Amino acid sequence: MAVYSQASQAQVYKATAPMVDAQNVEKTFHRNPVLRGVSMQVRKGEVVAIIGPSGSGKTTFLRCLNHLEKINGGRIYIDGELMGYREQPDGRLVEDSESNIARMRAQIGMVFQRFNLFAHLTALQNVMEAPIQVKHMPRQMAEEQARELLRKVGLEYKADAYPSRLSGGQQQRVAIARALAMDPKLMLFDEATSALDPELVGEVLKVMRQLAEEGMTMVVVTHEMGFAREVADRVIFMDGGYIVEQGSPDQVINHPTQERTQNFLRKVL
16 A cells, blocks of 8 residues: 655645635634635536625635735645644644745735725836835836736736826726736736726726636636626635625525525615
């Protein structure tokens, strides 16, 4: 019988692991539980939409995935690697080094409700910044990549514009291009359209649809039921810090079985 070392077992797990493997994740704020044992997996290339009322834990869970929030219990693996912690021989978890957390976080793109662009930089410079500062990419290469990404999101003609001269939808598309500039393996979207005027929502969702079609692994917290129904492979409904229901968009949105899901959808649809 073959005997595998821990190292080789870890290599096998990483090769076959889902992109996201959250196991019994708990998070409290000031003794108030916000996540109560949340477990979910996201396969590589899968688009998962998380829906639910405000205060249900959706955004907190998303922020835990890239260790912007530290979990109080459970484990999160990203592409087979434990996020934010190192496991001791006795099974205890200790906080990982800042450099290792930064390395893993650099592989995860995140788009926030607010665009968080650097006001003193042009759209082009905003997209160039992280590859130059974090990946030490040569400036000319970073500029070429940034122009291509702005073209991808339909904003090559706004390369020299500052954020103050861009609409909300344009700023959010620059924010998506900026996240893509780091060549992420996973994209997280936290209510990416909630701060936009209704007529600008479509231009951002179009870019997100394109990313999904290209096979980007995405976890999307959203109130856009149309996007969840049309683009997501799986929909998760959260309430009170729990996953209440999950399944295909048709199952969860059109034929929910849980009363809490039904009540929520009656209000938003």
